[in-house]
Amino acid sequence: MPKPNEDTPPKPKGLRRFLGALGPGLTAGAADDDPSGVATFSVVGAKFGTQFLWTALLTWPLMAVVQMMCARVGMVTGKGLGGALREKFPRWLVGIGAVALLAANLLNIAADLAGMGDAMEMLHAGPRLLWVWVYGIGICLLAIRLRYQQLASVLKWLAMVLLAYIVTAFLAKPHWGQVAHDTFLPSLPHGKEGWSSLVALFGTTISPFLFFWQASQEVEEDKAKGRRLLAWRRNATRRELGDRKLDVWTGTFFSNLVMFFIILTAAFTLHAHGKDVQSTKDAASALQPLAGDYAFLLFTGGLVGAGLLAIPTLAGSAAYAFAETFDWVSGLDKRFKRAVSFYAVFIVATVGGALLDLFHLDPVKVLVWSAVVNGMLAPFLLVALLLVTGDNKIMQGQPSPLLNRVIVGFTALLMFGGLGAMAFLGA
Template identity: 50%
Template sequence: MDHKSLRAKTQKGAQILTGRFRRFFSELGPGLITGAADDDPSGISTYSVTGAAFGYQPLWTALFTFPLMSAVQIMCARLGQVTGQGLASLIRRRYPRWVLWIACALLLVANIVNIAADLGGMAGVTQLLTGINAYYWTPIYALFLVGMLFWTSYRSIVRIFKWLTLALFAYVAAALLAHPDWNAVLRATFIPSVQWTPAFWATLVGILGTTISPYLFFWQAAQEVEEEEAQGRVTVEQRKGASRRELSRSRNDVLTGMFVSNLVMYFIILTSAATLHAHGKTSISTAQDAAEALRPLAGDGAYWLFSLGLIGAGMLGVPVLAGSCAYAIAEAANWVGSLEVHPPLAHGFYGVIAVAMALGLGLNYAGLDAVRMLFWSAVVNGVLAPPLLILVILLTSRADIMGEHRNGPWLRGLGWTCAITMIAASLLMLGTSFNS
């Protein structure tokens, strides 16, 4: 074969691969965004604290949580696709009102604390980069993100969010710049170990809470409904049911999002372990501390990647937190609620977004320690998630709701394993705290 033919064949192969990648990426949506939003500043801080405090030891949690979080988000996606309704709407129709409003209250408490922590984290890192006090950056970020949700269409938001997921790969690059001990990394990844201390169990609850967060349940189901509405299925009856092709595409979307989420989690823990823990810096509080400490240990490149990655994660995570509050309350109250509808036609929905952001912003100026909130908001999520998770499992296991698409043994088993694990970790955290 001559050089011209070989070059033509190579170019054709590259075009085919590029076309397949573009098609695959274009079919990604709610699952990818949900997975990326999972790595918000609170999550990044939790993983940074974990790696600094315990070194490589907790790396196994990335493998352990992947099937659990994937199963939960697949359930939520199928719930939205098959029923054509969001999670809160289904709870309203199937359970007493007190169950509905307790579920919404749990979500609101967890989300508002999380919004406060994330806004504070973004502002804190921006202060590191610019020298301008975080006091000024916090409201700037809050107003910018509210404006984006108010004045940008759902389709535009999806496009923006999909590209923002690329910011998270900064943490993979930062880990490579940290020069980890790969033998120790492999051992910790595949050989689980724990410490029977309050700090370790609180950290594990934080990891579970930030990877399997209540707001993701509501967001995932609501976004599946938004996707169907964007295709012209405006009524519940039109949205009911889903083909196997649609469910398969949604499953691939969710698995991709959860893989990205856990990959980022893994490399953040690895980066902190290889730099901070390895040099005796084991008592950091947040990702800002991690970024600042990285500079002399791993160089300016790792410092900038870590810092900019956190800001990008916040730009993705905070709108999802506020949006999931709005979806839940709008569905619970039977209001019009959609990012595709203009604010004057859905004032209740957008009002919830504004109030959630305002309360989160207010916590940053209420004398609470925004630095510590980043880690403890993940712990709050871990404690509050199990009751909502149990509702998701019960709803998706009912034949009268899901028909032939109700949970099979594997999904049901992983769902209950997840709920029991989160409850057990919370109890162990409390038990070891009282005994210490």
């Protein structure tokens, strides 16, 4: 048996190590570009052009450090984020956070299912509501049927679907000089609408559901590899943390690259031609005559793949948050009969999102509500995360590095500042 915290040779190097390291960080980053996120990026690009391209440069390192901090929680403590928070805060307070997360995720799932349904309808595959329920029920059945490793493998491959949005951007034939100028010479937003869009971009990119998903998947990874069966396994080796850092930084880079190119596409097609969009359906419909059939098909097909990737993480993160808060048996590696409460929350989140779509809610309002809840919850969760990851006892002698805590604190201040500016301008 290997000694605690020592790596067992031989270890892969180079490209093999890189590919082997990809996992929870890649899927978490890719899941951030869900259909509701695509809608947000498209609306911002259509309304403001290339003005907000610079945000992708800022949100990438901030998102990466936050996600790595969440990964460290799972790897070091053997608990998800909800379980770690329970060691620092009372159950009722963590419970409020879990309820707020579920509310935000319900709205996100509703927007994602609506976007997937719209995509299928635009592809002449049948009515929108039919596909909302096909995808909603299908995702629930797959989550119950597949074990963690099978589901994780599916999600990892689905991440590749998002490459469609990068290809679409080149079909839009952007002016690269303007792109470079607005990317590297940022300008602050003006007025309530501009600040609201900035808060929405941060809320969509640095999302609370990803915090819980990332930490819980680290625990699932350890269980799948049998690590938690070892009595001495209470933290993570330096190499394991290094591999996860590689995974997380790659996943978040990919996520923000896709965000960048979606804004760019909308800027040089929709904004350039004065097209106002309110949803992904508007964006795809307007894109076809401006950038061609290939761009339309890539954009629309990408919505379906993005939704299939994102909805399990949205519903799963809520299920993990509740299970860890209230000490339920949990995990996508568990059979349904062993974790009924965990899967019940997963089903409620997914089917609840489908039910919301029956009310034909304004897609823009759904996105705004989701962004507001996420934008309000995220900075508070970041503060709680700082307190947990700075606690030497909870973190088994492996607290987050000081630089990471400073960056996450700065991120929380930025998000609090954005909310304050929006509230002040709205007064």
